[in-house]
Amino acid sequence: xxxxxxxxxxxxxxxxxxxxxxxxxxxxxxxxxxxxxxxxxxxxxxxxxxxxxxxxxxxxxxxxxxxxxxxxxxxxxxxxxxxxxxxxxxxxxxxxxxxxxxxxxxxxxxxxxxxxxxxxxxxxxxxxxxxxxxxxxxxxxxxxxxxxxxxxxxxxxxxxxxxxxxxxxxxxxxxxxxxxxxxxxxxxxxxxxxxxxxxxxxxxxxxxxxxxxxxxxxxxxxxxxxxxxxxxxxxxxxxxxxxxxxxxxxxxxxxxxxxxxxxxxxxxxxxxxxx
Amino acid sequence: xxxxxxxxxxxxxxxxxxxxxxxxxxxxxxxxxxxxxxxxxxxxxxxxxxxxxxxxxxxxxxxxxxxxxxxxxxxxxxxxxxxxxxxxxxxxxxxxxxxxxxxxxxxxxxxxxxxxxxxxxxxxxxxxxxxxxxxxxxxxxxxxxxxxxxxxxxxxxxxxxxxxxxxxxxxxxxxxxxxxxxxxxxxxxxxxxxxxxxxxxxxxxxxxxxxxxxxxxxxxxxxxxxxxxxxxxxxxxxxxxxxxxxxxxxxxxxxxxxxxxxxxxxxxxxxxxxxxxxxxxxxxxxxxxxxxxxxxxxxxxxxxxxxxxxxxxxxxxxxxxxxxxxxxxxxxxxxxxxxxxxxxxxxxxxxxxxxxxxxxxxxxxxxxxxxxxxxx
Numbered sequence: 001x002x003x004x005x006x007x008x009x010x011x012x013x014x015x016x017x018x019x020x021x022x023x024x025x026x027x028x029x030x031x032x033x034x035x036x037x038x039x040x041x042x043x044x045x046x047x048x049x050x051x052x053x054x055x056x057x058x059x060x061x062x063x064x065x066x067x068x069x070x071x072x073x074x075x076x077x078x079x080x081x082x083x084x085x086x087x088x089x090x091x092x093x094x095x096x097x098x099x100x101x102x103x104x105x106x107x108x109x110x111x112x113x114x115x116x117x118x119x120x121x122x123x124x125x126x127x128x129x130x131x132x133x134x135x136x137x138x139x140x141x142x143x144x145x146x147x148x149x150x151x152x153x154x155x156x157x158x159x160x161x162x163x164x165x166x167x168x169x170x171x172x173x174x175x176x177x178x179x180x181x182x183x184x185x186x187x188x189x190x191x192x193x194x195x196x197x198x199x200x201x202x203x204x205x206x207x208x209x210x211x212x213x214x215x216x217x218x219x220x221x222x223x224x225x226x227x228x229x230x231x232x233x234x235x236x237x238x239x240x241x242x243x244x245x246x247x248x249x250x251x252x253x254x255x256x257x258x259x260x261x262x263x264x265x266x267x268x269x270x271x272x273x274x275x
Numbered sequence: 276x277x278x279x280x281x282x283x284x285x286x287x288x289x290x291x292x293x294x295x296x297x298x299x300x301x302x303x304x305x306x307x308x309x310x311x312x313x314x315x316x317x318x319x320x321x322x323x324x325x326x327x328x329x330x331x332x333x334x335x336x337x338x339x340x341x342x343x344x345x346x347x348x349x350x351x352x353x354x355x356x357x358x359x360x361x362x363x364x365x366x367x368x369x370x371x372x373x374x375x376x377x378x379x380x381x382x383x384x385x386x387x388x389x390x391x392x393x394x395x396x397x398x399x400x401x402x403x404x405x406x407x408x409x410x411x412x413x414x415x416x417x418x419x420x421x422x423x424x425x426x427x428x429x430x431x432x433x434x435x436x437x438x439x440x441x442x443x444x445x446x447x448x449x450x451x452x453x454x455x456x457x458x459x460x461x462x463x464x465x466x467x468x469x470x471x472x473x474x475x476x477x478x479x480x481x482x483x484x485x486x487x488x489x490x491x492x493x494x495x496x497x498x499x500x501x502x503x504x505x506x507x508x509x510x511x512x513x514x515x516x517x518x519x520x521x522x523x524x525x526x527x528x529x530x531x532x533x534x535x536x537x538x539x540x541x542x543x544x545x546x547x548x549x550x551x552x553x554x555x556x557x558x559x560x561x562x563x564x565x566x567x568x569x570x571x572x573x574x575x576x577x578x579x580x581x582x583x584x585x586x587x588x589x590x591x592x593x594x595x596x597x598x599x600x601x602x603x604x605x606x607x608x609x610x611x612x613x614x615x616x617x618x619x620x621x622x623x624x625x626x627x628x629x630x631x632x633x634x635x636x637x638x639x640x641x642x643x644x645x646x647x648x649x650x651x
Contacts, residue, residue, distance in 0.1 A: 167357065168359045175427075176347050176428055177372075185372070189363040189364075
């Protein structure tokens with residue numbers, strides 16, 4: 001094989017490190033997951049998954065993660081917009097605040113949110129007046145996941161928003177467009193790929209989130225029990241194979257959904273001539 | 276579609292961007308706003324467009340006061356220096372944009388939009404690019420698309436902010452000519468901003484020279500070049516040598532140099548005067564026939580002409596030569612004149628001056644007399 005000259009040195013070394021790290025941290029654990037669950041026969045796997053309690057947990061996990069990621073698209077967009085476009089006092093402070101959910105131990109977040117949103121909590125009492133229960137219901141899970149997922153959308157949208165050419169907006173208004181038309185025809189389309197990325201990150205994180213959710217969820221089987229908790233429960237019952245099957249199924253579904261989002265992203269790029 | 280600007284003033288903190296600007300532009304004119312960067316020309320253009328709002332004064336479009344009207348009601352087409360095309364839309368959709376965002380009642384149907392866009396793309400000679408996206412085009416193509424997009428809404432005024440500023444020299448030249456032809460075809464009142472005096476001279480029927488937020492002079496390219504009204508205009512439009520001195524007893528004295536004045540007008544003001552002399556208004560003659568003598572220090576071929584830089588000699592009486600801001604005299608010779616003189620470095624030459632603009636010294640702005648206009 002002939003030596004090819006490239007401008008960047010260290011291709012071999014960096015590829016080696018990449019493959020090594022990926023194997024050690026991602027591929028080998030995943031493989032272990034697959035082999036462990038292979039201890040069960042196909043029928044056994046099916047039985048483990050078709051259980052009503054397991055299916056309900058899947059439903060709760062995916063619907064809440066989706067709802068929270070969806071809400072975060074709007075919230076994250078608004079937060080990024082405000083931080084990029086308006087001159088605010090203490091802007092840097094606000095900016096740092098966004099990342100707080102990353103840094104805070106999730107259990108702490110969970111306990112704080114539970115205390116606030118419990119039926120007799122500071123915020124929960126107002127919801128109780130309206131007849132809405134937040135803590136110990138799927139709604140509580142969504143609240144926790146919104147808190148956890150907000151930085152993903154905010155942080156991915158912010159740099160793209162910063163780089164948008166403001167003169168495009170002026171051009172749009174000079175051509176007679178209203179503010180709303182300028183927003184959805186000129187501003188929004190370049191942000192869509194970043195929004196999709198933020199959405200999929202928030203969604204993936206929401207599926208796997210454990211610490212903040214278990215406190216506020218109430219963990220009632222069939223109603224507010226999430227998949228990660230179910231896995232832990234199985235582990236505590238020494239049902240290792242059952243736990244890994246659920247984990248594997250959760251992983252496969254999440255992977256497919258992320259793939260769909262990526263495909264969507266690719267499609268929007270292609271449609272707008274960026275590829 | 277006339278534009279009247281009355282006593283427009285705009286300040287940003289301590290900085291005065293527009294200082295009591297009044298300007299009238301007639302229907303169908305093609306006018307250049309010319310000046311160095313920071314002179315307020317872009318602020319003036321953006322105020323007329325409705326993207327900036329002045330602190331005082333007003334703007335009349337076709338006699339109607341539009342000072343505080345937002346841009347979408349002014350029916351202006353605006354072209355940006357950096358194109359500002361919508362990168363996520365095809366060229367076709369970019370041009371169609373202004374038609375698509377119209378209120379439903381005024382919006383043409385799909386077939387009419389298609390036809391109009393194709394007409395415009397034909398006008399800018401880029402029909403074959405309809406399906407491409409802006410990032411795939413060259414700068415010149417992008418600017419032509421931006422122009423087509425602005426024209427799609429049939430604007431009453433076309434405002435261009437340094438439209439060729441981001442382009443290569445060759446493309447710029449081509450587009451200038453093209454813009455002038457387009458204007459002859461469409462006759463839409465047009466106003467463009469530039470810092471390039473050559474561009475202003477070549478494209479505009481009238482030039483507004485601005486400096487420090489004020490209008491220095493308004494006139495045709497010939498007026499501005501031949502009869503500059505201020506020292507700034509004289510040195511900004513084309514190159515100029517500035518000789519500092521006084522006029523007394525029928526002659527101009529600069530340092531130890533003396534120039535007898537024959538023109539009655541030139542001798543009128545017996546006072547301190549600066550003589551502004553264009554490089555091509557100086558003739559190189561045999562040293563024996565002129566009191567003004569210099570040594571050739573540098574010869575710069577410029578293509579169609581030659582620029583000669585000469586160091587003035589003190590005269591026979593041992594004085595210290597003329598007072599020139601730069602210490603050098605720049606002479607522009609036609610190719611033909613240069614060849615017939617067969618000059619070489621170090622030659623002693625005589626200078627004969629054919630035309631002078633006189634300005635009071637206190638008007639002189641501290642700017643090297645022979646420096647070319649500073650690009651933004």
